[in-house]
Amino acid sequence: MTDFLTLSLAEITARLKAREISATEVATAALAAAEASQGELNAFTAFDRSRTLAMAEASDQKLAKGEGGLLEGAPIAVKDLFAVEGVPTTACSHILDGFKPPYESTVTSKLWAEGGVFLGKTNMDEFAMGSSNETSYYGNVINPWRAKGSEAKLTPGGSSGGSAAAVAAHLCYGATGTDTGGSIRQPAAFTGTVGVKATYGRASRWGAVAFASSLDHPGPFAKTVKDAAILMQAMSGHDPKESTSLPLDVPDFVAAAAASVKGKRIGVPKEYRMDGMPAEIETLWQQGVDWLKAAGCEIVDVSLPHTKYALPTYYIINPAEASSNLARYDGxxxxxxxxxxxxxxxxxxxxxxxxxxxxxxxxxxxTYVLSAGYYDAYYLKALKVRRRILEDFDQAFAQCDALLTPSTPSAAFELGSKSADPISMYLNDIFTVTANIAGVPAMSVPAGLDASGLPLGLQVITPALDEATMFSVGAALEDAAGFSHTPEKWW
Amino acid sequence: MSVTEDDVRRIARLARIAEPSDRLAALTGELNGILDWIEQLNEVDVEGVEPMTTPVKFPLPQREDAVTDGGIRDKVLANAPSSEEGFFVVPKSVE
Structure with a gap:
């Protein structure tokens, strides 16, 4: 591996700007590393070498003139859910075989406008339906992390498993994901990366394959909280082509990631203490509380009484919206x-x-929950419980500025270990899904390793539109945790 | 509530998915497992609660009713499984 690939996005863009390295050199190395990893990690579904090199060349020309955007010259991977013009975009489904969009998604357009260099499309669960990347038509992604002394293949999480693995394995400096119930934050936690989704509507869904539209949130995977803030900044903004896009200016997320958290009130929701949760996760959570207390935060006990109903609610609304959205695939x-x-x-x-x-x-x-005779009992009921869950957040945020919870109920698990039972797979998203239901910002920050040496994440959730507090609390956790672990290269 | 194999056959028909005959029993079991699990929502008091369809608190935007895109026939057809002379070719749908 070429050493500069392990740098953060902020570090590599600083070197590119200083002309210590060229974008072409970086892109060539990233492509080589990504292609070489394919046989083992299977994180990518498509490359376009000539496009990557042409974009890098264009960045070099800008950088030579002292110009360039937030990401100028940095290779970025794109979840296969986002349309990249002329590049196969299949949502990792057989039904989209050969589809090459004649248009570019808003999120990727924005990344390229800031100088990001397209590296490749990343593998994912089919139509983003899964928590282990095992439903992809293109095969499993393998987590670059392994348990100590074991060669067992672990899931990188899902649905954005390829993006998470690509960032964790230092094949790119950031990647896009989408998060409908935890599809960015869960894989981020499983791979020791930072994963963010902002307020619903902050990043446009236009040009991203629709799954469950009222729950889908585009967002980034990154190596650090600052990098995540840079990427979220680049991806966000009002899009007239998307009716739920927020007609608001984007705050300075990068500045927020450097802001103090002194005096912030951190809520600890008692309902996130689950039966059967590994003691290590409980311990890490308490550690996070202690870190934030030491950073000058005030800790508040809060209650989100409808938490246990979030997943069953989600598994009505999500399939209902998916069945409608996927009606378009008619051949x-x-x-x-x-x-x-x-x-x-x-x-x-x-x-x-x-x-x-x-x-x-x-x-x-x-189809069933929307069909005549069942609509009220299931779908309408779920929409009402959804509001109850939103009200929980409103009440909690009257007492605190941010919530701190674990990101996942376990570390990365072995491929195949949960695929036979849909509900045990769905339970992966127990801590993340509430933020999708309410549409509030949430992120996962790597905070420690479990006894077998696998990464664990802590989650920060803030009120709608207050990503700034999320990034500053996330950065405080990152500082305190000093998480510098990286998977040992075996691929 | 639970579903029978006949119900699953009917739902598959509504969803235009070929009858999953080899997996019908397994699928019925899985769907019933999920339906049992979501039964717990009946514990929640939703009396007088307004259904929530979106987290967005802004009214849906409107724009001038004007053509903003178009004239890209070949791009639109480029991904068609079958096309001829500027048209999609589809199975006969009217007798």
């Missing part, structure tokens, strides 16, 4: 078509062969 205008005797059979065969098991399960569940 007529793009993607896979499997011919049948007539139109209906063509639809049925296309969707039967094109969608994997988890996707079919969710479409069926969504």
């Amino acid at each position: 007529m205008r793009y993607g896979l078509r499997v011919e049948g005797q007539d139109l209906t059979e063509t639809y049925e065969k296309t969707r039967g062969e094109g969608f994997g098991h988890e996707v079919q399960r969710r479409i069926l569940m969504g």
Whole structure:
């Protein structure tokens, strides 16, 4: 590995700006490292070498003139959910075989406008439905982390598993993800990276394959909190093409990541103490409380009484929205078509062969909860409980500025160990899903290792529109934790 | 509430997914497992609560009703499984 690949985004852009290294040199090394990792990690689904090198060359020309954006010259990986013009974009589903979007997603356009260099598309759970990256049509992503003394293959988490693995393995300086129930924060926790989703609507969903629209949040994976703030800054902003995009200016997230947390009130929600949670996670959580207390924060006990209802609520709303969104895949205008005797059979065969098991399960569940006779009992009920969960946050945030919780109920698990039981897989998102339901900012910060040497994360949740406090609390945790572990290279 | 294999067949038909005959029993079991698990929502008092469809607190934006894009027929057709002379080619849908 070339040493400069282990630098942070802030460090490499400073070196690029100082002309100590060229964007072409960085892109060439990142491409080589990413391609060489494929056989073991399988983090990527597509590269476009000539585009990468052309973008790097353009960055070098800008840098030579003393110009350039926030990310100028830094290779960035893109979750396969985001349309990159002319590059295969399949959401890792067979049904989107061969689809090359003739347009660019808003989030990636913004990254390129700030000088980011496209490195490749990253592997993910099919249509972002999964917590282990095992539902991808393109195979599992392998976590660069291994338990001490073991060669067992661990999940990088999901659904944005490829992005998380690519950042953790130092194949890029940042990556995009999407978080619908925890799909950025859970893989970030499993790979020792920083994962962020901002307020719902802060980053545009335009050009990102739609999954559950009222819950989908684009966001970054990064090596440090400051890098995450830079990437979130670059990705955010009002998009007239997206009706739920917030018509607001973007605050200075980078400055926020350097701000003091003295006097901030940190809420500790008692409902996040789960039965059967490993003692190490409980200990780490307490450690986080102590770190923030030492940094001058005031600790407040709070209650979010509807927490236990968040996942069941999510597993009504999410499939309902997914079944509606995925109705567009009919084999007529793009993607896979499997011919049948007539139109209906063509639809049925296309969707039967094109969608994997988890996707079919969710479409069926969504169709059921929206069907006549069940709509009120399931869907409408879930929308009402959703408001109860939002009210929990409103009440908690009347007493505190940020919440501190664990990110996940466990460290990375072995591939295959949870795939037989949908509910045990769904429970991965128990601490993260509430922030999607309420649409509030949340991030996972690597905070320590468990006894087997695997990373664990702490989560910071703040009120809607207050990403600034999230970044400053995240940075305080990062400072205190001094997490500098990195997976030992075996791939 | 729970579903039978016949219900799953009917739902698959509604969703235009070919009948998953080899997995019908397993799928019915999985869906019932999930339905049992979400039954706990009945414990929540939602009397008088307004359904929440979005976390956005702004009204939906409106813009002038004007053409903002278009004239890209070939781009639109570029990903079609089948197209001819500027049209999508689809199975016969009207008898």
